[in-house]
Amino acid sequence: MNLKKLISIMAILITIILFNTGCSSPEILGGNHELDDSNDKNLMVHFLDVGQADSILIQLPNGSTALIDGGNRADSQLVVDYIKRLKIQKIDYLIATHPxxxxxxxxPDVIKSFDILNVYMPKKSATTKIFEELVTEIKHKGIKATEGKGGIDILNEDGIKFSIIAPNSSDYIETNDYSIVTKLQYKDTSFIFTGDAEKPSEDEMIKKGYNLSANVLKVGHHGGRTSTSEVFLDEVNPKYAVISVEKGNDYGHPHKETIERLEKKGINILRTDEMGTIVLVSDGTNTSIKGIDSTKISKEEDTKENMIKYIGNKNTKVYHSTDCNSLPNKENQVIFESTEDAEEEGYKPHSTCINK
Ligand SMILES: [Zn+2]
Ligand SMILES: [Zn+2]
Structure with a gap:
């Protein structure tokens, strides 16, 4: 088998693993898998691959569900199907970060397809057809949307705290800064979801004195350079930064300045354009990537996962561990099952991630 073929097979395999992860979650949460009982107390956060857009589905350990954004209109079916596959019928908290x-x-299609209990929106309207449709569907369901603003607790029980930390003003130049930013804390682990909030909103969050420290940061505005400022990153200090972005998008997202700021701090960057849908799981103590480096995966996935041990860079002939911060772009990646395999092919270990 030639190398190119092998890479494309591996890419498909990764997709299958991620996809299956999503599908099998209810079972895992139900605890009747080959997993230990503690799994029914997991928090699952799905960053859906919706191209140049955002959609994040959250399965809370108390059984409730939250959805932050729903992708582009063209993603409607994908988002609805994804939620249905998880056998979810109601969304307890629907957050439309900004219009x-x-x-x-x-x-609008999500609202039509599921029971919706609470909707949060910022006090910012738009004159677009899609915004009008959203408002109409919310009305149709007889729901009264709550204005989302800094200081509101969406949920605070059973070790789960889900709170809104922005917007903190009523007037912004950019619509993006009206984005509802949430912090989700589950015991010792926490996530921050920023929507498209940019620096003015980030500065306000810092000034307000919120505890911004989090294990996972959903990077603001698809990695645009006017979000994710250095001072904000200092406050959040995440282990993982998730960027929801489409390959080859018109905006040049993520901007290289943002990537550099993240890399400089040694943060693991997870991108939907490279990984597809990303599922993170927290047991309240640790946060890990499901299907890639999670230790809590089923045996079948484990076998596939074990095949991806090291990632080589075709150009530099250097190989890395899968969680290295300086992995090559997908098109330049070669997968190795062992360091021996890598070295047989003439690859050298990356000094910072391979301990020899
Ligand atoms: Zn926006
Ligand atoms: Zn956006």
């Missing part, structure tokens, strides 16, 4: 189409586009 841009890449965030609310899929929501």
């Amino acid at each position: 841009h189409e890449d965030h609310i586009g899929g929501l």
Whole structure:
């Protein structure tokens, strides 16, 4: 088998693993898998691959569900199907971060398809058709949307704290800064979801004195350079930074300045354009990537996962561990099952991630 073929097979395999992860979650949460009982107390966060857009599905350990944004209108079916596959029928907390189409586009169909208990929106309207549709669907369901603003607790029980930390003003120049930013804390682990909030909103969150420290940061505005400022990153200090972005998008997202700021701090960057849908799981103590480096995966996935041990860079002939911060772009990756395999092919170990 030639190398190119092998890489494409591995890419498909990764996709299958991620996809299956999503599908099998209810079982895992139900605890009737080959997993230990503690799994029914897991928090699952799905960053859906909706291209140049955002959609994040959260399965809380108390059994409730939250959805932050719904992708573009063209993603409607994908988002609805994804939620249905997890056998979810109701969404307890629906958050429309701000009225841009890449965030609310899929929501009218989501509202039509599921029971919706609470809706949070910022006090910012738009004159677009999609925004009008969203408002209409919310009305149809007889729901009264709550204005999302800094200081509101969406949920605070059973070791789960889900709170809104932005917007903190009522007037912004950019619609993006109206984004509802949430912090989700489950015992010792925490996530921050920023929507498209940019530096003015980030500065306000710092000034307000919120505890911004989190294990996972959903990077603001698809990795645009006017979000994820250095001071904000200092406050959040995450282990993982998730970027929801489409390959070859018109905006040049993620901007290289943002990537550099993240890399400089040694943060693991997870991108939907490279990984597809990303599922993170927290047991309240640790946060890990499901299907890639999680220790809590089923045996079948484990076998596939074990095949991906090291990633080589075709150009530099250097190989890395899968969680290295300086992995090559997908098109330049070669997968190795062992360091021996890598070295047989003439690859050298990356000094910072391979301990020899
Ligand atoms: Zn936006
Ligand atoms: Zn956006």
